[in-house]
Amino acid sequence: MSNEFLLTSPELPSGVPIAHVFGQPVLEVPQDLFIPPDALQVILESFEGPLDLLLYLIRKQNLNVLDIPMAPITAQYMAYIDAMRREQFELAAEYLLMAALLIEIKSRLLLPRPPKDEEGEPDDPRAELVRRLLEYEQMKLAALELDKMPQADRDFAWLAVLIEQVAEERLPEVCAVDLRQAWLAILSRARNTRHHKVEKDELSVRAQMTWILRYLEGREYVAFEELFDLTLGVPHLVVNFIAVLELVKEGLVKVSQDAAYQPIYVRLALV
Amino acid sequence: MSTITDLKYLKIVLETALLTSAEALSVSALKKLFTEDVKAALINDLLAEIQQDWRGRGIELVKLASGWRFRARAEFTPYLARLTPEKPPRYSRAVMETLAIVAYRQPVTRGDIEAIRGVSVSTSVMQTLLERGWVEVIGHKDVPGRPGLYATTHKFLDDLGLVSLRDLPPLADLGTLVLPEVQPESVGETDAVPLDDEADNVIEQER
Amino acid sequence: MSTITDLKYLKIVLETALLTSAEALSVSALKKLFTEDVKAALINDLLAEIQQDWRGRGIELVKLASGWRFRARAEFTPYLARLTPEKPPRYSRAVMETLAIVAYRQPVTRGDIEAIRGVSVSTSVMQTLLERGWVEVIGHKDVPGRPGLYATTHKFLDDLGLVSLRDLPPLADLGTLVLPEVQPESVGETDAVPLDDEADNVIEQER
Numbered sequence: 001m002s003n004e005f006l007l008t009s010p011e012l013p014s015g016v017p018i019a020h021v022f023g024q025p026v027l028e029v030p031q032d033l034f035i036p037p038d039a040l041q042v043i044l045e046s047f048e049g050p051l052d053l054l055l056y057l058i059r060k061q062n063l064n065v066l067d068i069p070m071a072p073i074t075a076q077y078m079a080y081i082d083a084m085r086r087e088q089f090e091l092a093a094e095y096l097l098m099a100a101l102l103i104e105i106k107s108r109l110l111l112p113r114p115p116k117d118e119e120g121e122p123d124d125p126r127a128e129l130v131r132r133l134l135e136y137e138q139m140k141l142a143a144l145e146l147d148k149m150p151q152a153d154r155d156f157a158w159l160a161v162l163i164e165q166v167a168e169e170r171l172p173e174v175c176a177v178d179l180r181q182a183w184l185a186i187l188s189r190a191r192n193t194r195h196h197k198v199e200k201d202e203l204s205v206r207a208q209m210t211w212i213l214r215y216l217e218g219r220e221y222v223a224f225e226e227l228f229d230l231t232l233g234v235p236h237l238v239v240n241f242i243a244v245l246e247l248v249k250e251g252l253v254k255v256s257q258d259a260a261y262q263p264i265y266v267r268l269a270l271v
Numbered sequence: 272m273s274t275i276t277d278l279k280y281l282k283i284v285l286e287t288a289l290l291t292s293a294e295a296l297s298v299s300a301l302k303k304l305f306t307e308d309v310k311a312a313l314i315n316d317l318l319a320e321i322q323q324d325w326r327g328r329g330i331e332l333v334k335l336a337s338g339w340r341f342r343a344r345a346e347f348t349p350y351l352a353r354l355t356p357e358k359p360p361r362y363s364r365a366v367m368e369t370l371a372i373v374a375y376r377q378p379v380t381r382g383d384i385e386a387i388r389g390v391s392v393s394t395s396v397m398q399t400l401l402e403r404g405w406v407e408v409i410g411h412k413d414v415p416g417r418p419g420l421y422a423t424t425h426k427f428l429d430d431l432g433l434v435s436l437r438d439l440p441p442l443a444d445l446g447t448l449v450l451p452e453v454q455p456e457s458v459g460e461t462d463a464v465p466l467d468d469e470a471d472n473v474i475e476q477e478r
Numbered sequence: 479m480s481t482i483t484d485l486k487y488l489k490i491v492l493e494t495a496l497l498t499s500a501e502a503l504s505v506s507a508l509k510k511l512f513t514e515d516v517k518a519a520l521i522n523d524l525l526a527e528i529q530q531d532w533r534g535r536g537i538e539l540v541k542l543a544s545g546w547r548f549r550a551r552a553e554f555t556p557y558l559a560r561l562t563p564e565k566p567p568r569y570s571r572a573v574m575e576t577l578a579i580v581a582y583r584q585p586v587t588r589g590d591i592e593a594i595r596g597v598s599v600s601t602s603v604m605q606t607l608l609e610r611g612w613v614e615v616i617g618h619k620d621v622p623g624r625p626g627l628y629a630t631t632h633k634f635l636d637d638l639g640l641v642s643l644r645d646l647p648p649l650a651d652l653g654t655l656v657l658p659e660v661q662p663e664s665v666g667e668t669d670a671v672p673l674d675d676e677a678d679n680v681i682e683q684e685r
Contacts, residue, residue, distance in 0.1 A: 048364055049390030094390050134445050135387055143364065143371040145440040150345050152430035153359050157343040157351050157498040159330060161291045161537050162549035163558055171610065172569045176638050177402050179581055180647040182574040184399065188360030188656040189596050203582060207643035210584045210629040213617045251620050252585070252627070269620035287536025287554045288561060290497070296561070304557045329494030347494045350511045354495060354503070356597045357571035360656040399655050 043080075050098035051136040053080065058133070065133055068126055070109055074102040105129060201239075208243035213252065216268045224255070224264035281309065282317045289321070289332065289341050295429055297338035336428035336435060362399070369396050373406050374427070374439060378420035380412050397421070405430070488516065489524045496528070500570050501602070502545035544602065572603050580613050581634070581646060585627040587619050604628075612637065 047053045057076050058065055081099050084091050108125040150156055216222055227244065228237055244266065247253040257264045288304055289296060298311050298318075318339055322332045330341050343351060352358070362370070369392055372384045384392050400406040405427035408419040428435065495511055496503060505518050505525075525546055529539045537548050550558060569577075576599055579591050591599050607613040612634035615626040630643070640646065 048368065049388055051389035092390060098389070132387075132389065136389060138442055138445060139368055139371050139375065139387055140364075141443045142375055142440070143367040146371050146374065146431075147362075147367050149431050149440070151359070152342075152432075154361070155348055156345045156432075157348070158293075159290055159341045159343070159497050160293070160500040161497060162547055163291050163555060164549055164552070170566050173566045174569065174574070174577070174638060176640060176645070176647055177398075178574060179578040180649065180652070181399075181402050182571070182578040183582065183649055184360045184652055184656050185357060185571065186575050186578070186595055187652055189356070189358075189659050190594070203646065203648075204644050206582070206584050210616060213585055213627065213629070217617060252617065268617060270618045270624060283536045284554060284557050287550055288558055290537050290548075291550045291558060292561065293565060300561060303560050306560075329490040330497055341497075343494050343498050347491060350491050351495055351498060353510050353513075354499065354507065355571065357575055357595075358659075361659055363655050363657050366655050393651065393654070395651055395655060 048140075049092070050077075050095045051133060052140070053077070053095075054098070055133055055137055055140075065130060068130065070102070070106045070126065074106050077102055101129065204239050205243050205246060208240050209247055209252075212240075212243055212247060212266075213268070216253065216266065219267075221265040221267050224266055227266060278317075281305075281313075282320065285314065285317055286321050289339060292340070295335045295338035295340040300338060333432060334434055336433060337425040340429070342432075359403070365393070365396050366399055370400055370405065370423075373400070373421050374423050374436070375442060377422040378409055380418040380420060382418060384421075485524070488512075488520075489527060492521065492524055493528050496539065496546060496548050499547070502542045502547040504545035507545060569606070570603075572600070573606050576603050577607055577612065577630075580607070580628050581630050581643065582649065584629040584643075585616060587625040587627060589625060591628075 047056065054073070054077060057073060058068065063069065063073070078099060081091070081095055084095075105125045152158060212227060215227065224244075228240055230237070244253070244255070248255055252269055253266055254269050255264060255266050284304055285301060288301065298314050301314050302309055302311065318332070325331055325341075329347055330343050332339060332341050368388055369384055372387050373379055376383065376387070381392055381397065397406070401408075405424055406421050407424050409422045410420045411417040412420055423436070428438075433439065491511055492508060495508065505521050508521050509516055509518065525539065532538055532548075535551075536554050537550050539546060539548050575595055576591055579594050580586060583590065583594065588599055588604065604613070608615075612631055613628050614631050616629045617627045618624040619627055635642065
């Protein structure tokens, strides 16, 4: 089972750190507010949303979901939200919405009980929240069960016996989204996923690096200006310039200038 | 050479088709192997025999949602993983919870999923499940905006080795889910959550 | 369960690997199935035995230029042709991952690709992409060994229906979709380079 699932699992064994902050294991989400900012980020990221956070608070204290003590739970929830806002973390709107809902329920509980409905059941303002918490928890557990099931390719292999093609050989077809799927698998295997994040801007730089290398191939020295097509606009010039710098950094091209104000030349580092 | 009336030969043809097929084969697909009319009952008998023949070997013949297919026994995965370390990724909770909701509550709109999870569902999560071929849009809900209705595919069941949605792990009973260890005088209040019946109904509808 | 010293079990592992592999496997590749040192002579003996076992069946174990592979006997291809029209073949995960890295991280050396994938890149994988005309060497890096720099071609863009590399699907928030693979053996050395020993060796040899 993955660490991330363990993070918020109700059966979290004591002694298993939920996070590491400055190298120190954090064994449980602190109840007071002395939460180091870095830990807050980790804590926030480890919850799938306000329902998940609420469930955690309830389960951790072994409270009865059907009879949630609204005052303390609301106070704890608000403490998290306040701390996160104080650290100016981008907080999803859903967290704030939940805060409003909790306060509303709490205040309704303080009011005199409304008259009973037709069936004689008292109208508990918590009922809808309880229903949502339970429904979410049910799906959360179901997701865990699904993840445990053997999956094709991940946990078992299909057969791949060759049939010799009599007709002409068909080449595999690939579409762009297949590349995205391939990248997902690479990410999953890489220990530091952030390292391999590729942004769109970065991609245009990489594409331009390839263009420059192709352009320089077979030419000895190319004037720096020759690499820049002024008609393509400022964004392109910037990307192109960054591409040259990146190529220099990676040792793929050499840039030289004999003296100040002399022409600048670019050539392949390796001819 | 043997003729098709020869049962042993017929069985070899079936086995060969299953060994070489890149997808699960239904009995009606298997019937197409032969120009003669081979009865489904006979094919089923032979499939059972083939399944029996492979007991205790490295591969097994399994029945899936879209038909029969050979696969390597899970026991051998550690060996095979040394040859091909590339595997599909392990999905995050966001992806798996979305998948679970589609699987157990289908057909659902993205709005339904968001209502259950309590957070917005990013496009990339849905895209990942669609691209993996586990989830598909099977229609549109007749409400403003006509949101797509998502359901799981045969491939999802095949890839999890299941014949039908009924084989999914049963949902935790909401009643037992909530009872804290030290329990309760508040049994009367459980009426506030009539959800377990509802969950049963959803599965029933799928049958 | 049997141990690897059990010859019968060893044979089943070999057979299962050959049945599930999408490409021919050389004896040296087959050796990698086992953490123990299994001699090539023994593997060859067992391959001969497996070949013998499959006599008279629908598929046969053959030795091709690149290694051993199971394939359907020619005698049965007329039957197999009657099945649903075959789907276009697919590239192995190794090929797709390599292509994705060249597309998104170009220009890259083979060493770069291996560092990102965390496993070695076999020559046949690069060969497949070069022969397809999707990837080319556009220069060499000025480091010892002068490794080639790979980039994608115009043909790659054309065949995928893209105008420029900027049209590739963005990878921006993929990190939230997957979990790191569980690596039970590597407790306490999480900061180590993501290459396993085997991949290290391959890279070393190539430089």
